[in-house]
Amino acid sequence: MFTAAAAAIIVAMIIMLFRAIAGPTVYDRVLSVNSFGTKTVLLLAVLGFLMGRPAFLDIALLYALINFIATIAILKFFRYGRLSASMADMDLIRGDRR
């Protein structure tokens, strides 16, 4: 059953890769990369049970965390043009990027 789940997740990851390559806007690509990361977390958890190594769950947890931070960083960079924007800058520029 875990093998079937792993195969299904890998198929979903391949579909996500197509969207990441074809995505017309940068937001499509960010969304697809974020979804790809989520599926990587699921695959890590399933592989952990498949191989009988539950310590994989720690790695999956950490991967979910890094995936979240990377998505925030990419979105902030494309919205404000730099990573150092302060709270005042972020509230000032609400509309399009400078």
Next chain:
Amino acid sequence: MGHLILRVTIKLLFAPIILFALYVQFHGDYGPGGGFQAGVTLAAAFILHALGFGLDRCQKVIPPGWLPVGMALGVLIYAGTGIYTMLLGGNFLDYDVIQPDSHHHAGQHIGIIVVELGVGLAVAATMLQIFYAFAAREPEPMDDAW
């Protein structure tokens, strides 16, 4: 105030990330982990805070001037443990001489924990320094800004 949901999420996640970093640091003997991964996770907590609340607020908590001290101190702890075991008469990083009479390899455990603390400190400081160096860079003007 914009980005309210994101900032509340970051505030909720900040402490658990540091707790997870400490778990990885001290559980490294028995599971996946160790000083390097713990240092990266610890730095990731502060990077996430800087992304959500601005670099200036993060640098108020951890001034950039501290980071080179942290890097050097981490390497000093690592090399100092090695020199200490040499002074006790063993080889460099020969942990067994710390507790030579122990039958449970207590010296190995003490040595590994101290060395991993040094690694974690150095890696966390280096990762944060790299992020500060990237983030402090001024953006290049857009093509239509000329």
